[in-house]
Structures are given as C-alpha cells and as structure tokens.
Amino acid sequence: MNTMTLWHMSGWEFAALAAAALLVGFSKTAVSGANTVSLAIFAAVLPARASTGVLLPILIVGDVLAVLTYRRHAHWPTLWRLFPAVAAGVVIGTLFLVWADDAVVRTSIGAILLFMAGVTLWRRRTAEASPEADDEPDSVATRSGRAKARSYGVLGGFTTMVANAGGPVMSMYLLSAGFRKLGFLGTSAFFFLIVNVTKVPFSVGLGLIDGHSLMLDAALAAFVVPGAFIGKWAVNRINQRLFEQLVIAATIIGGLQLLLR
Numbered sequence: 001m002n003t004m005t006l007w008h009m010s011g012w013e014f015a016a017l018a019a020a021a022l023l024v025g026f027s028k029t030a031v032s033g034a035n036t037v038s039l040a041i042f043a044a045v046l047p048a049r050a051s052t053g054v055l056l057p058i059l060i061v062g063d064v065l066a067v068l069t070y071r072r073h074a075h076w077p078t079l080w081r082l083f084p085a086v087a088a089g090v091v092i093g094t095l096f097l098v099w100a101d102d103a104v105v106r107t108s109i110g111a112i113l114l115f116m117a118g119v120t121l122w123r124r125r126t127a128e129a130s131p132e133a134d135d136e137p138d139s140v141a142t143r144s145g146r147a148k149a150r151s152y153g154v155l156g157g158f159t160t161m162v163a164n165a166g167g168p169v170m171s172m173y174l175l176s177a178g179f180r181k182l183g184f185l186g187t188s189a190f191f192f193l194i195v196n197v198t199k200v201p202f203s204v205g206l207g208l209i210d211g212h213s214l215m216l217d218a219a220l221a222a223f224v225v226p227g228a229f230i231g232k233w234a235v236n237r238i239n240q241r242l243f244e245q246l247v248i249a250a251t252i253i254g255g256l257q258l259l260l261r
Contacts, residue, residue: 013045014219021058021220025227028062029069030235032171032188035059036116036251039109039164048106049097053208055164057217058224060196065228066189073186078177079194081149082156086195089157094202096162109163113255116159116168117248148173161199166192181235 009017020038027034038058042051100108152173160166170191174184203209 009045016041016045017216017220018223021223022227022230024055024058024062025065025224025229026231026234027167027227028059028066028189028192029185029228029231031231032167032174032185035062035167036113036165040113040251040253040255043106043109043163047102048109049100049102050208050213052097052105052162052164053203053206053210054213054216056196056199056203056209057214058220059164060193060200061221061224062228063189063193063196065225066185067193069228069232070182070186070189073182074190075179075183075187076190078149078174078187079191081146082153082173082191083194085150085153086157086160087198089154089159090161090195090199090202091157092154093158093161094206096158097206097208105162107259109165110255110259112159112163112165113251114259116165117251117255119168119172121248122172148177157195160192160195161202166195185235 020035020041023038024035027038039051039055042055045051046054096108097105152169156166156169156173159169167188170188171184174187179187200209
C-alpha cells in the first residue's frame with residue numbers, strides 16, 4: 001500500500017479526510033448511502049486503491065454506532081436473503097482488485113459513483129410514485145422478491161468490496177422492499193456491519209489495510225462519533241429532499257473528478 005498517510009499529507013488533506021469521516025458517522029445514523037461523498041474525498045486525497053483500505057475501518061466504526069442506535073429495528077429475514085448473494089459479489093470484487101491497478105480502480109470508483117447517482121435519482125422517482133409501505137416488509141417471501149434480493153446482493157457486494165459504495169445499492173433495495181425509516185436504518189446498520197467486517201481479511205490479504213493505514217484510521221475515527229450523534233439528532237428533523245439533492249450533486253462532482261483526474 002502507498003504510505004501517503006498521516007506523515008505525508010498536508011493539513012488541508014487531513015481536514016478533508018476528517019470531514020469525510022464526520023459524514024460517515026452522519027450517514028450511518030441519518031441518511032444511508034450519503035457516504036458516497038466520503039469515498040470520493042478519500043479517493044481524491046489518497047491513492048484510489050489505498051483509499052478503500054483506509055476507509056473500511058472508518059465505516060466499521062460508523063456501523064457499530066448505527067447498530068447501537070437502531071439494533072431493535074433490524075429485519076433479519078431480509079438480511080438472511082441478501083448475505084449469500086453479497087458474499088458472491090465480494091469474491092468477484094476481490095478478484096477484480098487483484099487484477100486492477102490504481103488507475104483502473106480510480107476510474108471504476110468514478111464510474112460507480114456516477115452510476116450510483118443515477119440509481120439514487122431513479123429510486124427517488126419510483127419511491128415518490130409508490131404508495132406508502134406497510135410496517136412489515138414482505139417482498140422477500142415472493143419469487144420476484146428473492147430474485148431481486150440476489151441481483152441487488154451481488155451488485156452490492158461487488159460495489160462495497162471495490163469502492164465501499166454499496167450504500168446506494170442497498171438503499172434502493174430496502175426502499176423498494178417496503179421499509180419504513182427505522183426498519184430501513186436498523187436493517188442497513190446490521191447489514192453493513194456484518195459485510196464490512198467480513199471484508200477485512202480480504203482487504204488485509206490485498207495489502208489495502210496495514211499498520212500505516214490503521215494509524216491514519218485511529219486519528220480519523222474520533223470524527224465519526226460526533227457525526228453519528230449529529231445524524232441521530234437530525235434524522236427526524238432533516239429536510240430529506242434537499243439533503244439527497246446535495247448528496248447526488250456532490251456524488252456526481254466526485255465521480256467526474258475521479259474520471260477526469
């Protein structure tokens with residue numbers, strides 16, 4: 001892994017990573033998927049391939065805080081449906097990282113970000129057109145629901161392994177499955193905690209996590225906590241529509257920046 005870490009970055013670069021870590025905490029307890037902005041910042045400040053390894057422990061810290069906040073609202077039947085397909089996607093993503101160099105990974109992250117922005121826009125339009133969901137999601141029990149879980153699971157596993165960008169994929173799936181806000185947050189909290197912890201051995205084996213990256217993570221982890229508390233406070237107060245518009249705009253800018261870099 002490239003060792004441009006705490007010792008080799010400017011104050012502005014560290015401030016950008018700290019702001020991205022704060023946003024990770026916020027996204028985990030308020031708006032799942034908003035941390036696509038964080039991965040764009042990490043990939044812009046650090047070498048693109050190395051950025052995925054540095055960001056992963058930060059995401060796990062946010063996942064732990066989200067689980068502590070929303071643990072009573074998880075829907076486990078949905079999680080069990082998703083995990084086998086996600087595991088296949090993680091393996092495919094690992095094989096891709098073995099083959100891809102930094103330029104390919106950076107371009108891939110940029111393309112994934114733009115794709116995720118399009119996915120989010122489409123999800124917003126379909127969500128507005130759909131009737132209000134039931135309290136208990138049940139689409140995982142049907143044949144079409146199982147097929148949807150498998151397809152979203154593979155894509156989510158691949159994007160989360162390659163670019164830590166599985167949030168928008170899973171956001172769209174959980175909303176389409178009929179989740180209310182608390183069920184959405186609780187299910188996604190456990191989903192990403194389990195998936196991200198599972199990714200750690202793969203990332204270590206690929207050399208994406210090492211002593212240097214963990215030292216940077218230790219310095220950045222403290223910024224995740226206040227972000228999570230802000231998210232918990234804001235979840236019932238935030239203007240969701242405006243925030244999603246800002247996230248989509250920032251994601252598009254970040255994706256274009258990586259593609260044109």
